[in-house]
Amino acid sequence: MRVIAGEARGRKLKSGKGLKARPTTDRVKEALFSILGNYVIDANFLDLFAGFGGIGIEAISRGAKKAVFIELNPKHLKIIKENLTLTRFNDRAEVICGDVLKVLPKLNNSFDIIYLDPPYEAGLYEKTLKIIYEKNLIQKDGIIVCEHNTELPPKLPDHFKLLKYKSYGNIGLTFIGVKI
Numbered sequence: 581m582r583v584i585a586g587e588a589r590g591r592k593l594k595s596g597k598g599l600k601a602r603p604t605t606d607r608v609k610e611a612l613f614s615i616l617g618n619y620v621i622d623a624n625f626l627d628l629f630a631g632f633g634g635i636g637i638e639a640i641s642r643g644a645k646k647a648v649f650i651e652l653n654p655k656h657l658k659i660i661k662e663n664l665t666l667t668r669f670n671d672r673a674e675v676i677c678g679d680v681l682k683v684l685p686k687l688n689n690s691f692d693i694i695y696l697d698p699p700y701e702a703g704l705y706e707k708t709l710k711i712i713y714e715k716n717l718i719q720k721d722g723i724i725v726c727e728h729n730t731e732l733p734p735k736l737p738d739h740f741k742l743l744k745y746k747s748y749g750n751i752g753l754t755f756i757g758v759k760i
Contacts, residue, residue: 581634584610586641588667595632596659603634604697604727608748612725613642615744615755616693619723620644623692626717628680628708633660635695640669648674648691650683680704684711690719696734697727705734713739713758724756 581593581603595603604612612635613620621643627636628650636647647669651657657677664670676683680698694712698704705726712718723743726734730752736742744755 581632582606583634583638583641583667585613586638586643588637588641588669591641591667593632593634593637593663593666594659595634596655603632605748605751608727608751608753609635609638611746611748612753613638615746615753616723616725620693624648624689626650626691626694628684628694628696629698629704630660631656631697633663633675635697636660636673637663637667637669639693639695640672641667644672644693646672646674648676648687650676650678650680652677652679681707681711684708684717685715687715687717690717690722692719692722694718694722694724695727696724700729700732706737709734709737709740709756713737718758720758720760722758726752726754726756728752728754 581595583591623644625639625644625647630649630651740756743757746753
């Protein structure tokens with residue numbers, strides 16, 4: 581796992597051997613940030629089910645103002661913090677240990693970009709999207725990106741609209757906006 585572009589380009593990140601996680605491949609990460617383009621610059625970024633933090637760190641490296649990482653596994657959180665230290669992004673990051681469904685309702689700010697990458701079969705997309713909408717956690721012109729298995733795309737609640745869908749092998753990226 582590495583940072584692909586920006587300020588920390590080429591920096592190798594830790595990924596925790598033997599720990600259950602599914603780091604986003606470089607191919608998918610490159611495609612994601614190519615689609616987001618300059619929208620990442622000065623964005624407030626929320627990385628849900630953050631794993632080892634590769635997506636949020638890539639966002640900071642590419643110019644995001646701040647990234648908030650939410651991850652339940654304390655071992656993964658330790659690696660996120662180590663990766664933030666490696667990239668010297670500690671001052672632009674907040675790391676929260678907890679269940680996404682319990683932490684989200686407690687957040688008091690909204691985000692420009694939210695990246696949602698739960699365990700694919702856990703059925704967490706719709707529940708998470710519902711909380712994001714109810715708690716007004718996404719800006720009106722914000723983008724939510726769901727990473728998922730192409731055979732298990734998220735169902736969009738009524739308040740959201742599909743902006744774009746791309747697939748990379750068996751990985752899908754669904755880009756979502758809020759209906760206004």
